[in-house]
Amino acid sequence: MSAPARPNSFRSGPDRHGHFGIFGGRFVAETLMPLVLELEKAYAAAKADPAYQREMDVYLAHYVGRPSPLYFAERLTAHLRDVAAANGSSGGAKIYLKREELNHTGSHKVNNVLGQILLARRMGKQRIIAETGAGMHGVATATLCARFGLECVVYMGAVDVERQKPNVFRMNMLGAKVVPVQSGARTLKDAMNEALRDWVTNVADTFYCIGTVAGPHPYPMMVRDFQSIIGRETHEQMHQAEGRLPDSLIACIGGGSNAMGLFHRFLDEPSVEIYGVEAAGRGLHTCLHAASLNAGRPGVLHGNRTYLLMNDDGQINEAHSISAGLDYPGIGPEHSWLHETGRAKYLSATDEEALNAFQVLSKLEGIIPALEPAHAIAKVLELAPAKPRDHLMVVNLSGRGDKDLDSVAQHLGSRL
């Protein structure tokens, strides 16, 4: 496939039909179409209303705890400079962590949920549904539903319910109903199918709070807008710390909301290298991975055209990753477009690499990352030693690792 023409701006998308190049769109059943159009209208009105923005700013500051710090990872930087020196290089990038794991609820997910819940309130919707993989989006949704007294139903694959138990307990404690999904592969994609089935059934009173930059338009745009505070803060904080732009950005990708949030502010800064990291699971040569861009092709699922893992007959393959949050056979359509235009590079990290990075960051910085951003850290370990010392690298630490301790202990069991 030849690359599409380079656009004048990478920040102007999507078009009014929700397309980023050929990606995106509104591939949903007719029952949902009026709801999707209603949402698009309501979001446009809210976006233009200063009162909505002000309300969001207040909760972001006092409930979520923003801005999140941009933290210089001194020991990780020193360690990777040692690695560079051992290879006869004088390099080693200066590494900053964007501390999204310090947000209330422990991940970047709350940025988006806050925006959607305030929107749902404006629209008069009393019942909120959500899908969740690792449970972080489910926890964030349950949290804000508790805060605003809304009914909350979270669909979660039965496999994920098992491997992310602490988050299931948290959601229950917050008053949400967690529905284990038994269909298909019983992970995130099936949870999303089931949430869509709920929405088709309960159209009048229900707001579907999607957790990532995927789904029918306007979700990919709207979720990106809510998450792009990550990149805006990073831009400002880096100017305060170093007086200039960062040289590279790295973030993990499942659906891709934390990555889109970090990247968006910088898309039109050509000096900034942008790296997304997909989950390579047991390796891209196996079929046990979740690397839609590196090993999939364009197709249509869950309301949008995007890169998907599938067989030659268009049937969707099950994804695999040690991290439940990356275990999705698709990716947000804007990432597919950034991939094809070449604006962002998409790498991948295996389960093994993520587990290693999980331990490295814990031991060097006293920060236990979630397994999802551990994939991004894994590529930092690889890329940073090859960069010069004045290279400023920002990695999005999108979530904390408490929820993963059980599964990490199981994987490392024999080696602990």
Added chain:
Amino acid sequence: MTTRIDRRFATLKEEGRAALVTFLMAGDPDADTALAIVKALPDAGADVIELGMPFTDPMADGPAIQAAGLRALKAGQTMAKTLAMVRGFRAGDDATPIVLMGYYNPIYIYGVDRFLADAKAAGVDGLIVVDLPPEEDTELCLPALKAGLNFIRLATPTTDDRRLPTVLANTSGFVYYVSITGITGAATPDAGRVGDAVARIKRHTALPVAVGFGVKTAAHARSIAAGADGAVVGSALVDALRSSLDADGKATSKTVKAVTSLVRELAEGVRGVARQTAG
């Protein structure tokens, strides 16, 4: 240009009765049994045949049709085999309309132009693609109409009078009214409200209106047929098929008959009423 669908609905209008539209999943529980069932449908009383194109992620379908798709895929069903099944049926029946129903991705991956050419050649008359609303008409709807296939659109209780013209603009063959907001095989529709909805749609179009989602018994079919041009039955047939399978989900000697006897009952229901509304 008329299709078998247009001709069939015209004939039934002359006869003064509604159509029985049957849905089954292509390749469920295996390609040979599914073909045997489909071949037996017209005799049992099916007027229009809908064949599901199986998909791993059918987001508008309930458990019965989800399971049917997975059985078919497990038995090795592909788009090529679904088209072969239509050819197999057409060899012995050139009158009964066949509508393929499913989701866009398997068609997109097969290739839109190739799919339309192969479907037309196989004897397909119309398409229902659940996740292609009018907003995405350039993807498949317009090319399908150009290729001489009907593109049958779903209208739902959420499709209000303002939106109906958009939905109906490029619809042909018939309009499929989804009688409930929900997934296939869920709640049973209220016949009175369905009649009102059909009348509302008919104010916007001269096309026949068939009603589906939740039609399960001969009595339902009868009450729906009284107010619409067709009653669509899917999940109930798929359930009848499933209950005839052995413990491993394989066909038994009862499988074909399990489906055809229910179709016979439903057909009696549909034929037992004279139409109350002029089409």
